[in-house]
Amino acid sequence: MKHLLYLKELNQRTILKLLAKAETFLSTNNFPPPQDKNLQGITLANLFLEPSTRTRSSFQIAAKRLGADVLNIDEQHSSRTKGETIIDTIRTLEAMGVNYFVVRHKERGILSKIVANVDLGSHVINGGESVDSHPTQGLLDLLTIKKHKKGFDQIKVAIVGDIKHSRVARSLAEGLATMAVKTLTLIAPEEFKPDMKFYPNAEHCKNLDQGLVNADVVVALRVQRERIESLTETMSPDHYFEKYGLTMKRLEPCNDDVIVMHPGPMNRGVEISDEVADGANSVIREQITNGIAIRMALLSMMQAEVMK
Amino acid sequence: MKHLLYLKELNQRTILKLLAKAETFLSTNNFPPPQDKNLQGITLANLFLEPSTRTRSSFQIAAKRLGADVLNIDEQHSSRTKGETIIDTIRTLEAMGVNYFVVRHKERGILSKIVANVDLGSHVINGGESVDSHPTQGLLDLLTIKKHKKGFDQIKVAIVGDIKHSRVARSLAEGLATMAVKTLTLIAPEEFKPDMKFYPNAEHCKNLDQGLVNADVVVALRVQRERIESLTETMSPDHYFEKYGLTMKRLEPCNDDVIVMHPGPMNRGVEISDEVADGANSVIREQITNGIAIRMALLSMMQAEVMK
Amino acid sequence: MKHLLYLKELNQRTILKLLAKAETFLSTNNFPPPQDKNLQGITLANLFLEPSTRTRSSFQIAAKRLGADVLNIDEQHSSRTKGETIIDTIRTLEAMGVNYFVVRHKERGILSKIVANVDLGSHVINGGESVDSHPTQGLLDLLTIKKHKKGFDQIKVAIVGDIKHSRVARSLAEGLATMAVKTLTLIAPEEFKPDMKFYPNAEHCKNLDQGLVNADVVVALRVQRERIESLTETMSPDHYFEKYGLTMKRLEPCNDDVIVMHPGPMNRGVEISDEVADGANSVIREQITNGIAIRMALLSMMQAEVMK
Incomplete structure (x- = not known):
């Protein structure tokens, strides 16, 4: 090395x-x-x-x-x-x-x-x-998961947001594959869906509520406002938040001891609410x-x- | 603290x-x-x-x-x-x-x-x-005064310039109030006069020569050129210097052992002359x-x- | 000092x-x-x-x-x-x-x-x-020459490029004069020829091949693209490279153990080729x-x- x-x-x-x-x-x-x-x-x-x-x-x-x-x-x-x-x-x-x-x-x-x-x-x-790629981010994410969960082969990780343009998601997925994660779900609108050949063991899901079912780890990605606006003519950060923003309510399908991660910097009110970012499930500062x-x-x- | x-x-x-x-x-x-x-x-x-x-x-x-x-x-x-x-x-x-x-x-x-x-x-x-507010500037100004003068309750301090937009003036005034300064005079044109509620123990004076009478400490403030030009249509940095610029001659009404302070950076020839800035009364570098x-x-x- | x-x-x-x-x-x-x-x-x-x-x-x-x-x-x-x-x-x-x-x-x-x-x-x-002037560059150039050559009074140094606008050339020339260099040749088009009063012991030469004859040290200078284009209407970085760019072939008139120097940053393909910059004669990184x-x-x- x-x-x-x-x-x-x-x-x-x-x-x-x-x-x-x-x-x-x-x-x-x-x-x-x-x-x-x-x-x-x-x-x-x-x-x-x-x-x-x-x-x-x-x-x-x-x-x-x-x-x-x-x-x-x-x-x-x-x-x-x-x-x-x-x-x-x-x-x-x-x-x-x-x-x-x-x-x-x-x-x-x-x-x-x-x-x-x-x-x-x-x-x-x-x-x-x-x-x-952003390998040290991937490593710190693995470390954070390891400190909170029993074993990678027993957990479901969900990554939410603009996966297509995210080096954070890609490096984390590489690390999770090596660590033999049980399930990796990528939650994103069609336009933010990545080339799945880079995510061979992952599944894609357009619906946030479905994708989060039984998740042990949720990773929210930063979404650039320009990219949101390019999605559709009518799409705004507010609309995006309604569909893909993490709130306490939206976390309900997850397992009880779910941890929420974010690589930062956060767009509060766009991909994540204040209550989730600063709440009991958040391990964002620990990251x-x-x-x-x-x-x-x-x-x-x-x-x-x-x-x- | x-x-x-x-x-x-x-x-x-x-x-x-x-x-x-x-x-x-x-x-x-x-x-x-x-x-x-x-x-x-x-x-x-x-x-x-x-x-x-x-x-x-x-x-x-x-x-x-x-x-x-x-x-x-x-x-x-x-x-x-x-x-x-x-x-x-x-x-x-x-x-x-x-x-x-x-x-x-x-x-x-x-x-x-x-x-x-x-x-x-x-x-x-x-x-x-x-x-x-700029409290550490206020503290260093108090330290500079203390090193040169007997006691705050025996001296007159005059601050000259754009008091209204100066966090330096405001913090110094707060510190001088706590230290029970004898007299604090704010010398400024009407447009640069601050809201006097922030300066409860101070007096305002438009005329430089009057304001400096018996001053023990004179604090010149940096004046932004844009602000000078906004004063009146005909006001220029040169005119400002004539009315409010500190020169050796203008310091004559002060006490003999007056010290001159400036928070920096200085606009030489606008609020202060070279001879004052670099002269025997200046404690600007000491600040x-x-x-x-x-x-x-x-x-x-x-x-x-x-x-x- | x-x-x-x-x-x-x-x-x-x-x-x-x-x-x-x-x-x-x-x-x-x-x-x-x-x-x-x-x-x-x-x-x-x-x-x-x-x-x-x-x-x-x-x-x-x-x-x-x-x-x-x-x-x-x-x-x-x-x-x-x-x-x-x-x-x-x-x-x-x-x-x-x-x-x-x-x-x-x-x-x-x-x-x-x-x-x-x-x-x-x-x-x-x-x-x-x-x-x-850029005296510490001049000194490091002298150090580099000293480490490779027997004595300053036995060598020919050629500086190539935009001498007129080069503080590197000027300081090196001053140092070489003090060290009593045998020959200093300045190779540059007329427009880049400096005021020769600053180079009293140097000779100017417009032709690269002639100027490099028997050179022990060749110093290539960085040439700004804007300056090249201002030379003549038709002059481009490519044309400049043809006339004044250092290539292995153009170095042939030099002595065998010639060293090539450059103050950096290099415009590769403009004043120097990759093979010279990274070749056996180059002491650029040592500089x-x-x-x-x-x-x-x-x-x-x-x-x-x-x-x-």
């Missing part, structure tokens, strides 16, 4: 090791004892070419907690405004002594191109690529804390392999 | 404690001895939703000097461009382990809303809200150094209460 | 000391032993008023490796959007305890103005001024590593003088 590009590349054993390592970090509130801070003297660069607070800050905090220095490269400030390719930017940072690169980029396949061009000593982590832990686990395990 | 929202909420005893603590930091050039760096392992987030160099950098330096890590969240880069509320952004950062939030925001009352929604372990500090000290004092005292 | 404004101000002895110090840093991969981290407790501010990844990150990493804290001031975020002068911004940061200022600015002569206005304890470093080392050497030597 030198790089992390796509969640489907990790086998069950590696995922379980990552989740276990993350849980040891959680046990000390994500403040590791000094001997576990194994990124001292290491520099990590955050190259986010799409806006991000959450993921970028999460990697920054995770890296610092392990002793690393962090360099944030803004799109605006970067040489890329002068026409440099992302690969040349990374090669430049490598020559400065940067060892870890977290990259968010809208271009499909760019992460693979980057990995093909970096130094032997470099580590590349996908911080979100196109609408296809964020788990995000720090899983990123620390990832960085720490990558670096431990270097040390061997 | 878990949060700092408005200066009027602090009583005289608390203000004096803060000023005394700040003076101990000043005595070591704002480099505290290791045992006083009580923010080790703490993360502070700077959430400045309006541009700022001074206050943001000041909090960053103050927090780092006490051992904290600092996370700067830019408006441009933030999830807020994706429609997230400031409260959700802060809740997210809390879940990442951030403990202190410095917030600058143009919306009136937003700081109170934030405080009503944060975790028990969080600290919220007003870094400038609307045109209403900035005092700003680091007072912010260190604030953070350090907040954290000391947590430790108890 | 309190400040570094222009490379021509350094004599041969000082340059040699800087290069030697940089080589000691390179010998430990730019990670100095603890006793050489002599910027502990020091704060350096990067004030880049033109976009930059490379130089800004390089100073940031160099300063941190020596133990300093770094404050990055963005143009967008800064008080300068409120009309403050760069000198007032620096004076403000000085009052906050910042000791080192790296400034990139498009205004000719601004660095000298800044130096005339700062505190006795401040250090100002030119991070790129106008089209005139970047040398850039960290030379900036560490500069900061470390400036601070060592303070300590004396």
Whole structure:
């Protein structure tokens, strides 16, 4: 595990090791004892070419907690405004002594191109690529589920919303497949239904109430207003909320101990109501804390392999 | 003192404690001895939703000097461009382990809303809200006055400029009221005169020469060019300077040992001349150094209460 | 050497000391032993008023490796959007305890103005001024040449491209003059030929093949597309590449062990081909590593003088 590009590349054993390592970090509130801070003297660069607070800050905090220095490269400030390719930017940072690169980029396949061009000593982590992949989000979602449910092979997970354009859904589905989830239901209007070849073990359902029956985990996805309006001429965020918005009432078909997740940032009143977002079933804030832990686990395990 | 929202909420005893603590930091050039760096392992987030160099950098330096890590969240880069509320952004950062939030925001009352929604372990500090409040600026101004004058109850303070739109003036006035200042004179054209209910112990004066008679402290405020031009059709920055600009000559009615303050950034030649800004009576640079000290004092005292 | 404004101000002895110090840093991969981290407790501010990844990150990493804290001031975020002068911004940061200022600015002569206005304890470093000077780039270029060639007085250096608008070329030429380079050839179309009074020991040559004869070092400069198009109505980046682009074939007139340099960011296919940029003669990535080392050497030597 030198790089992390796509969640489907990790086998069950590696995922379980990552989740276990993350849980040891959680046990000390994500403040590791000094001997576990194994990124001292290491520099990590955050190259986010799409806006991000959450993921970028999460990697920054995770890296610092392990002793690393962090360099944030803004799109605006970067040489890329002068026409440099992302690969040349990374090669430049490598020559400065940067060892870890977290990259968010809208271009499909760019992460693979980057990995093909970096130094032997470099580590590349996908911080979100196109609408296809966001593996550390998938991992933190798995960690959150694991902490609340007995076993992946006994649960039903329902993902609700704009699955077609969601790298979050895709990476989570890859992880759930590896973990042999019992049932994965994708709840979305026809227009938001993804190419099901990327979701071989999942079923699609247009109706929210039907899709949520006996769900153990519900994942609400952020829906962009522009995409809602493009659905039909008459579709508005309010209409969308009526059909696909999660409310306490709509959660009734789920199992009693259902947990509700959301990758954030939330559009309250569009895909989720305040009462669900802030309610007893919500584990949304826990996901964020788990995000720090899983990123620390990832960085720490990558670096431990270097040390061997 | 878990949060700092408005200066009027602090009583005289608390203000004096803060000023005394700040003076101990000043005595070591704002480099505290290791045992006083009580923010080790703490993360502070700077959430400045309006541009700022001074206050943001000041909090960053103050927090780092006490051992904290600092996370700067830019408006441009933030999830807020994706429609997230400031409260959700802060809740997210809390879940990442951030403990202190410095917030600058143009919306009136937003700081109170934030405080009503944060975790028990969080600290919220007003870094400038609307045109209403900027309490750490008020505190650093009090510290600067205290270092130069015998007692607040023996001095006359004059604030000159666009009082109506100045959160600096308002917070300073609140602090001076608590410290029982002898006289507070607000010098401004009618259009820049504030609602005097916010300045119960102050007097308003349109004429600069009259207002400055026997002043011990003169505070010049930054005046926005757009606001000057909106005053009257014929008003220009040059005309404004003639009527309200501080020059050495205009300072003659003041007491001999008058000190001149300015919150920065200065519009030289508009509200203040070079000779005053850089002259013997100016304590403008000292204010900035005092700003680091007072912010260190604030953070350090907040954290000391947590430790108890 | 309190400040570094222009490379021509350094004599041969000082340059040699800087290069030697940089080589000691390179010998430990730019990670100095603890006793050489002599910027502990020091704060350096990067004030880049033109976009930059490379130089800004390089100073940031160099300063941190020596133990300093770094404050990055963005143009967008800064008080300068409120009309403050760069000198007032620096004076403000000085009052906050910042000791080192790296400034990139498009205004000719601004660095000298800044130096005339700062505190006795401040250090100002030119991070790129106008089209005139970029001394730390010049120094890293000298270091790169020194590591590959026997002596400056035995080599021919050819600089290719838009010399007229290049602060990189100008600073390198100043350094090469001080180091008594044998031959300096400037290869550029008439429109990109600089005022030769700034290059007293250099010769100008319009033809690439002629100019490269027996070159030991070739420096390709970044050419802005807008400038190419302004050359003649029919000139395109492709035409430019045909006439002045470096390819393996065009390098044939050079000496066998020629090294190829480029300050970055590269426009591949405009001033340089992929095969040259990534080929055996290229030392472009080494330049970047040398850039960290030379900036560490500069900061470390400036601070060592303070300590004396």
